[in-house]
Structures are given as C-alpha cells and as structure tokens.
Amino acid sequence: MTTHSCLPHTPTSVPAPCGVPQFDPLRVRGGRLRLRRALRRRRRAPAAVLAMTAAALAATGVAGADDPVPQPPPPPVREPQRPVPQLVSAPVRIADAATVRLLRPGDRVDVIAAPHSPAGPAGEARVVASAARVAEVPRPGETRPDGGALIVLSVPRSTATALAGAGLTSQLAVTLC
Template sequence: MNTTRTTPALPAPCEVPDFPPLRVRGGRFRPRLRRAPGALLVLTAAALVLTAALPSGPPSPPGRYDPGARPVSAPAARAPAPVRLVSAPVRIADADAVRLLRAGDRVDVIAAPAVNSPLGGGDSAVRVVARAARVAEVPRPGETRSDGGALIVLAVPRATATALAGAGVTSQLAVTVC
C-alpha cells in the first residue's frame, strides 16, 4: 500500500490594506489626572500657610476684631527646676547588707545612735536620713573595713548629702532597700 501523504495547501497570502498611521492622543480624562497631584500639593501648602497665619489666642469679643492685635496666650507654667544630684560617700555599718546592693538600687538610709561615738551621740532616736536615694557605686568584693563596715556612694540632693555626712559622724548608718 502506497500511501503518500499530501500536505495541505497553504492559503494564499493575504494582503494588508494600506491605512494611515494611528496617532493616539490623550483621552478626555488624561490631562486632568496629570494635574491632580500638583493641585493637591498646592491645596495642602495653602492650608498649612493659612493655619499658621491664624491667631492661636482666645477669640476676640464679638464686634471688636482687631486684625493687627497680637494674640494673647496664657502665661506659661514654669516647669520645676531639676534637682541637682551630688555623690555622697556613706559608710554603712553592716557590710553584709551592702553586698545585697547593686548600682541603681533605691535605698533609705537610717541613722541609729552609735554605742561608742567620740562625740557622745547626743541623738538617741533612730531616724531616716535619706529616702529613696539612688545607689551610684558599691564596693567590690573584699573591700570592707575591719570593723565590718562598707562604703557606698549615693546620688542625692546637696542638702541630703550634708545630712548624711553629719549623721555618719555621730551615728551608725544602715540601709533598707526600697
């Protein structure tokens, strides 16, 4: 059986008719869309300028508007002056209590009358000398006195530092952690 395949005949080439080239112009909405971001930017800038130009003081009474008058603002409340802290070295009688402290801790310093004070210890009452004082430095391990005391440094206001120095001479000092 002799089968020969015949290829289908290709269609005749089509001719494309001549036509003038297409020139696409912007549609009806295109020019408006190009201007919209610019217009929005101009409107925003104008609103900011007008907002800054308006007086911010209290409104003037009705019928008495003076465009040249400066706005009256309420007197500014003074912020309290920051308290200046000083470093106060304090000898604490119990070195074991000092070992519990870390820099940044808050402590109350308590003065108790010294048993063998050279100045006689005229004050016999236990009192709090400093409240919520921030510990700035603590001794390294092994830096204690032979009598068991240890020196710490507190950050306190100047008046409290003076009170601590005075109490350290006549009393034994202890700390409580806040």
C-alpha cells in the same frame, strides 16, 4: 397653498395588527460591570479636578472676601519646668557590711540614721535619704575590721550634706526600696 382635507376616520385606514415572533430573552453579559466601571470613571474625573483646584487655591492662598484669614494655631501651653536637682556623689559608711554585700549599683535605698551613744540607745531612728541610687559598692574584701563598709550614693546636694552630718553622729543603715 395646499389645503388638507380631513378625512373621516374609518376602520380600514388602520393597518392590520401584525404579530411579534416568539424569541428567548436576551442576556447581556458584563452589563452591570460596565455600568459600574463607567460610574467609577465619572466619579474619578470630578474628584481629580476638585483636588487639583483645592491644591492650587491652597498654594496661592486665595480666600473669599467673606472668608476669615486663617490664623496659626496658638502655641501649646507648657507647664513651668521644675529645675532638676543636681546630683552629687556622697560616700556613706554603712554599719553592717553584710547588708552592703546585698547591694548592686543602680539599686535604690533608704538611708536610716540611728543615734548611738556609749551608754546605750540615745534616740529614735530617722530616715536621712529616701530612694537614693547606689552608684558604687565595695569589692569583696574591702570592708573595715569593725564590720562597716563604704558605699557611694547619687543624691541631691542637700541630701549629701544631711548624710555627711548624720554619719558623724549616728550609725547608718540602709533598706532596699
């Protein structure tokens, strides 16, 4: 066994200080960029592993014991659809042929019935059809000698009935919508 003897510390037992020579500071180029690249690479690997793990769990449908089983979203609530009225073609004789010449297929018109009687005006004018679509107009020269002209409107069946009845008892006129 060796025993160590403790020697008292004397000032001569410490080596003499040596000087550090003067030199310019070292500048390492690209050090920051290397550090940033290394950090990016270290972030990408864990992110890739997490993404692959999540995809695998989603594909197998593994859920924790406490996790609720995902339910499909409820179906969207739809408003009851109103039945679209079936449109029919209704031929209508308009009293003023000059007004009819202003019309084109696709125009929207209001049809107004003005009751007529041989003795003079018999009553109030009323709107028989509102915003009816013009389907056909007469070709030039296809007007009646008394000045009337026949147009075809696309309207619901109930409106077509009202137009036919009004055409028997009243003179019909149109206004562009």
